[in-house]
Amino acid sequence: MKKPVAIIFAALCMAVFALAACAPDEPPADNNLTPTEGFVFELNEEGNGYTVTDFTGEATQIVVPAEYEGLPVTAIQGDYGTGALSRTYITSVVIPDSVEVIGQNSFNNCPELVSVEISANSSLTAIGNNAFSGCSSLGSFYIPAGMTSLGDNVFNNCGSLRGFTVAAGNTVYRAENGHLIENATNMLIRGVNNPVVPESVTSIAQAAFRRAIGITQLYIPASIESIGNYFIADSTITTILYAGTEGHWSAIEMTDMWNYGNREVMVEYSADIPQATGEILVVYFSATGNTEGVAEYISQATGGTLWEIEAADPYTEEDLEYYTGGRADMEQDDESCRPEIAGAVADFARYDTVFIGHPIWHGIAPRIIQTFIESYDFTGKDVYTFSTGVSSSGNAAFNALAREYTSINIIENLHFTSRNLANAQTLVSEWIAGLGLAA
Numbered sequence: 424m425k426k427p428v429a430i431i432f433a434a435l436c437m438a439v440f441a442l443a444a445c446a447p448d449e450p451p452a453d454n455n456l457t458p459t460e461g462f463v464f465e466l467n468e469e470g471n472g473y474t475v476t477d478f479t480g481e482a483t484q485i486v487v488p489a490e491y492e493g494l495p496v497t498a499i500q501g502d503y504g505t506g507a508l509s510r511t512y513i514t515s516v517v518i519p520d521s522v523e524v525i526g527q528n529s530f531n532n533c534p535e536l537v538s539v540e541i542s543a544n545s546s547l548t549a550i551g552n553n554a555f556s557g558c559s560s561l562g563s564f565y566i567p568a569g570m571t572s573l574g575d576n577v578f579n580n581c582g583s584l585r586g587f588t589v590a591a592g593n594t595v596y597r598a599e600n601g602h603l604i605e606n607a608t609n610m611l612i613r614g615v616n617n618p619v620v621p622e623s624v625t626s627i628a629q630a631a632f633r634r635a636i637g638i639t640q641l642y643i644p645a646s647i648e649s650i651g652n653y654f655i656a657d658s659t660i661t662t663i664l665y666a667g668t669e670g671h672w673s674a675i676e677m678t679d680m681w682n683y684g685n686r687e688v689m690v691e692y693s694a695d696i697p698q699a700t701g702e703i704l705v706v707y708f709s710a711t712g713n714t715e716g717v718a719e720y721i722s723q724a725t726g727g728t729l730w731e732i733e734a735a736d737p738y739t740e741e742d743l744e745y746y747t748g749g750r751a752d753m754e755q756d757d758e759s760c761r762p763e764i765a766g767a768v769a770d771f772a773r774y775d776t777v778f779i780g781h782p783i784w785h786g787i788a789p790r791i792i793q794t795f796i797e798s799y800d801f802t803g804k805d806v807y808t809f810s811t812g813v814s815s816s817g818n819a820a821f822n823a824l825a826r827e828y829t830s831i832n833i834i835e836n837l838h839f840t841s842r843n844l845a846n847a848q849t850l851v852s853e854w855i856a857g858l859g860l861a862a
Contacts, residue, residue: 471494473494475487485513505528509529515539541565562584568590591840600619610625612628614635616834627651633653639662702776703777704776732792762790776807778806781810783812807834811840
């Protein structure tokens with residue numbers, strides 16, 4: 424039975440304090456991880472930190488050290504045409520909180536790179552030109568609160584991007600519908616495979632959707648004043664749905680290179696935001712109650728069916744006591760663990776869109792979420808996740824699921840911390856509207 428909204432809101436407000444007190448959460452990304460061997464370092468000019476200049480190891484899942492010879496690792500070097508880890512076949516990288524700068528071309532043309540893990544406590548302030556350009560498998564990216572400078576074409580040709588997440592405290596950038604936007608100019612810097620450009624955007628950067636895959640239509644609002652060259656080049660986009668008239672489209676500042684690399688694209692005028700069809704399912708696991716209220720809001724906003732994932736063997740307070748060697752600890756440490764679920768979703772096949780919600784346990788989703796995912800056929804379904812934690816970004820958990828279930832279209836994640844949980848209803852409404860899934 425659904426709870427009255429007032430009760431849910433009160434519970435969410437109380438949960439702001441409860442999160443810090445009792446909810447399991449992920450530690451900073453560079454805790455409890457063994458640094459990968461094979462890095463080459465150089466002492467910086469100030470003599471107070473080291474820069475990664477090269478990687479000679481053979482590992483593909485790498486953890487950059489937080490310190491070297493007693494000093495912090497503060498930068499990953501990049502040079503024109505090459506970078507410390509460019510043109511390697513790494514699949515994932517953990518950036519320690521100590522790193523302040525990722526230089527130009529640092530990860531340029533790493534085609535197998537799926538996951539870049541940056542924690543909410545990151546000191547990262549700048550990423551240089553083309554740093555991740557050509558990372559064609561990269562699924563998502565987290566922009567921490569202190570990030571103030573992104574160079575040119577940082578995410579050029581990253582066509583598999585499903586969504587950006589920007590920390591709530593960041594004043595320079597924001598993410599809407601998963602797209603990365605610069606606040607001062609309202610420019611969409613890099614688009615993802617969400618087919619709706621937000622109404623707040625006034626310009627679209629050069630190559631913003633270059634090589635984007637997974638969408639065939641792109642909705643562009645009438646608020647757009649300029650569009651950069653080859654912004655949809657080599658993408659799967661075949662139709663532009665423009666909200667304004669043909670006259671308004673002609674008035675947009677752009678050259679005849681706007682559709683270079685995709686000359687066959689069609690433009691439809693006076694178009695509406697594309698709406699999803701089919702039924703929606705909202706499932707969630709909420710051991711301490713923090714994720715339940717968010718799930719309720721999503722269900723109300725989408726008109727979706729609500730279903731709770733319940734463990735066949737319910738968790739006790741003792742089970743959830745972290746770092747005591749208890750049940751939750753043991754499950755999260757065992758990659759093969761799949762806790763049994765009580766009950767099953769009726770007629771799962773009828774749903775076209777599935778939202779999956781969970782808390783953050785040991786930096787990732789509880790193992791019972793994997794039980795759920797592996798219990799059903801997600802062929803042809805769009806999947807969105809939402810998560811709750813004390814201060815985590817939710818990025819590592821999302822990346823882990825997307826990396827493990829590559830055959831499932833897991834699009835993006837909406838994460839709630841103790842700081843923004845009280846605004847959950849507003850954040851959910853904005854998110855759902857941007858996805859075109861509002862009831």
